[in-house]
Amino acid sequence: MSLLEVKGLRRDFGELRAVDNVSFELEAGTILGFIGPNGAGKSTTMRILATLDTPTAGEVMLEGYSLVDRPDQVRPLIGYMPDRYGTYEDVTVLEFLDFFARAYGLRGSARQRRLASVMDFTGLGPLSHKPTNSLSKGMKQRVALGRTLLHDPKLLILDEPADGLDPRARIELRELLRALADQGKAVLISSHILTELAEICDTCAIIEQGRLLATGRVADLLAQAAGTVVAELSVRLFPGAEGEAVWARTERLLLEQPRVKEVTREGDALRVRLEHEGAKAAWMDEAAAQLLAVLVGAGVPVCAFGHRERNLEDAFMHVTKGRVG
Missing domain, CATH: 3.40.50.300 (P-loop containing nucleotide triphosphate hydrolases)
Known part of the structure; x- marks a missing residue:
């Protein structure tokens, strides 16, 4: 008891x-x-x-x-x-x-x-x-x-x-x-x-x-909250590169990819939000690998790439989504 x-x-x-x-x-x-x-x-x-x-x-x-x-x-x-x-x-x-x-x-x-x-x-x-x-x-x-x-x-x-x-x-x-x-x-x-x-x-x-x-x-x-998967990309530019042009091109490229719903810039990284109903960890890994391949293939100077771990805030937003009085 x-x-x-x-x-x-x-x-x-x-x-x-x-x-x-x-x-x-x-x-x-x-x-x-x-x-x-x-x-x-x-x-x-x-x-x-x-x-x-x-x-x-x-x-x-x-x-x-x-x-x-x-x-x-x-x-x-x-x-x-x-x-x-x-x-x-x-x-x-x-x-x-x-x-x-x-x-x-x-x-x-x-x-x-x-x-x-x-x-x-x-x-x-x-x-x-x-x-x-x-x-x-x-x-x-x-x-x-x-x-x-x-x-x-x-x-x-x-x-x-x-x-x-x-x-x-x-x-x-x-x-x-x-x-x-x-x-x-x-x-x-x-x-x-x-x-x-x-x-x-x-x-x-x-x-x-x-x-x-x-x-x-x-x-x-x-x-x-597994229906929403969040990954973060950390992008640093080589010295002398046209920084803002590369940032803009990278954002456009990411937004053209399937399941990418939002791209925001946070300091020296891009936060990429992917959504897929009933997503499992294996799907998230596969989607991340595909995105990385696209960026590298397009010549984007990716220095760091990784998942953002889901946290209690994600769970709260998922559970309370659309609730009204």
Whole structure:
């Protein structure tokens, strides 16, 4: 049995249906990426899962307990980190975490051990006596994550945790989340930045306008996007060649080839988009080889040629293509 089971979840705000018949499961030790644009229903769903909102209809079970009927039973199992977090004025990192540890009912040596463990895991030890309101955004995110972990929950619900972080802080956050999953925790993380989720999630759920459009492993979602194959060409000109003339001739030549739908210039490379319904990897390789042969045969000075790997953005665009309200 999955740790978290969501069945037919619905949330109405008057005539607005923010969440519409959403169902999915999440197992322990797994990171599930909740994907969707702003306003898709991600935060509303996560607030319901955190017992901060009540669904209009549907059922949510956490370790066999109903979140609606037994909220007090499941809250100790949940760690929720909202998309907007705050810290208190004139409070150090240690004081902030200690306050919440006491609020969670931790006492005596057990509280001290848990504080030390969380601060060590999140790397906050050297900042223990620093005021929380003086921290960088990345460090504040670590404090917020530390607060979420104090009571050792089984399910982590993280709403846009990487929003606004610099590249190093994003990498460090991904490493922390992967370590938490390796400890056996289930992690539900939302984002509209698909590259972030693709690098960390085991499974994904794509939601748009309150409806869940697709769920599954990242590889499975990519397989659904196989109808669109994308390849990139990198072209460099020999010294003294008529650069713009060669670029224009190459673009025209590519657009004359079967299945080439679009050619765009990106820096020193041409991005070539090929479309073929139900395309498989073997077809993509064959089409790429044919294009390369055409370019070389026409005397185009090709220095580099390769595929652009399909990613989660391709899968999202494929799944949501043509969806309207």
